[in-house]
């Protein structure tokens with residue numbers, strides 16, 4: 293692709309971009325390696341699947357699939373607003389929350405602005421920022437021996453704000469590290485940011501976190517009008533395939549996001565599924581329970597085998613496999629896992645070449661992964 297003869301025609305910000313690398317799809321591994329009985333622990337999907345209520349709602353919605361969806365997403369916005377205590381005009385819907393991150397970049401960032409975020413942050417922040425020609429202000433993360441290894445250094449982020457900073461992205465918990473910020477440190481940070489800078493708190497894994505001092509930043513939107521909180525149905529709700537996410541903000545910010553939103557960005561099946569899923573707290577509770585047990589299963593194994601990992605409150609965990617033996621790096625281990633029909637996520641593209649990010653699966657899936665690691669790494 294170095295030879296792309298249209299490169300000079302592309303907008304400047306786009307020229308330096310590399311496409312987002314998703315987790316390897318199961319069908320691709322089947323095609324390339326000829327293996328079957330594959331498990332995918334690579335994209336932080338819910339191993340229990342979607343709520344049965346959501347699946348029925350989609351089957352029903354399918355009957356009217358020849359009609360355009362409600363471009364305003366009224367039912368879904370009403371359900372979200374009612375459940376979380378907002379007015380309907382404070383909710384913005386996206387084709388996944390990635391869509392909303394992109395709307396934010398397109399509304400607020402131009403070529404003379406910059407977006408600020410931590411090293412080891414979600415890959416979509418630089419993508420959305422560079423696509424509109426804005427600059428990146430990437431702040432060094434906390435060191436590996438910190439209490440939150442490779443997590444956000446809020447003091448350094450505050451100090452790095454410049455005249456050009458227009459948007460700040462903070463994921464809590466963060467992907468790929470799984471680290472998180474507590475209520476007092478995060479609110480202190482938000483309060484310290486000038487009001488003419490948009491602060492985005494990305495709560496994609498919100499439902500999974502039950503730490504006592506983990507903040508629900510939707511509660512801060514009324515107090516900080518420059519705050520946008522994004523959430524998704526892709527993770528705990530198990531609806532990654534239909535693509536639906538949302539944000540809480542002031543009505544003024546929502547108005548701006550909606551000016552450039554594609555009129556039918558969230559399809560009718562996704563809207564129906566999301567409404568039904570918000571009515572199934574039991575499914576979320578069960579998913580959270582299975583995830584907690586799976587995280588303990590994985591960390592217990594790592595502790596017993598002397599494998600390093602980054603403590604996580606999400607539905608994934610980064611294990612430091614690359615420094616265990618001189619013979620096998622993380623990429624070699626990843627390759628051998630693929631040969632065994634197990635897809636995990638290498639994070640070398642995040643500059644974490646010694647780690648593999650593992651999505652927490654069911655107990656049986658986790659066991660299969662851990663047994664494979666034991667064998668491959670001779671633990």
Ligand SMILES: *Cc1c(COP(=O)(O)O)cnc(C)c1O
Pocket residue numbers: 336387388389390391414463466467494496523524525526527532535536537
């Ligand atoms: C998975 C994820 C998202 C959500 O992506 P969708 O577009 O909603 O599927 C957003 N932010 C982070 C940090 C994530 O890990």
